[in-house]
Amino acid sequence: MPAARNGTSPRLPRLLAALCDRLPKDRIVVVEQVLGTVAGPDDPPLGRFIAAQAAAGLAQQLSEITRVWRTEAPGMTGAGLALALATARSFPRPAPAQVAVSGPMGASASARLTSGVAMEVIRSARTSLLIASFAAHGARNVVTEIGRAVDRGVRVDLLLEESTQASAAFAALPDHVHVWHRAGSSGVLHAKLIAADRHTALLGSANLTDRALSDNIELGVVLRDPHLVEPLVDHFRWLLAPENGVMRPA
Structure with missing residues (x-):
């Protein structure tokens, strides 16, 4: 140059x-x-x-x-x-964090739509998908993409808030998809996360609902650095460990 x-x-x-x-x-x-x-x-x-x-x-x-x-x-x-x-x-270099947003966006915004990013992260999974959401309904494209991940042998763990009946949105998925609820009555599961393997994660404010992914004003970030993603995945895997008594199978 x-x-x-x-x-x-x-x-x-x-x-x-x-x-x-x-x-x-x-x-x-x-x-x-x-x-x-x-x-x-x-x-x-x-x-x-x-x-x-x-x-x-x-x-x-x-x-x-x-x-x-x-x-x-x-x-x-x-x-x-x-x-x-x-x-x-x-040229190899660390992948930077990227902003993901839902709702109105100006023409000059350097960001991507949450709906498209969510699909991309799910598609990138080869061995495991770890997904957490407080609420879930609609979002058929996301559910379909999760089903495709299951078909290619990806283990899927869905951490969902029981009080919002979020698990109903995923009823069409195969039985071997693992659904988890918070154990006990102290607090709720309010996290929103999609983590593919241990290399890519989308985290932010958007639930897995049609409005949150497209219409609501929501903000998130996409991480593609394994050094950042691995601690997130490790934390949620710790939450799922039976001996810690935090989450239970639905």
């Missing part, structure tokens, strides 16, 4: 790295493919592609990349920038 023309440290590599941090690999590959077909930052097909991006803040993020591309490396072709993006995608 060439140095910025004003002699300062170039911003373009940092912007490309930030795009890789935000989007899953398959979405980055799509951006690379589009870049590979354009001549430069002002090529109309690139502008149309950017304008068509519906994810909150993504069009603005891509527009900023285009603006800095025009300023710092005007002679670079789209194929050259696609190669730089592919390099950024393949």
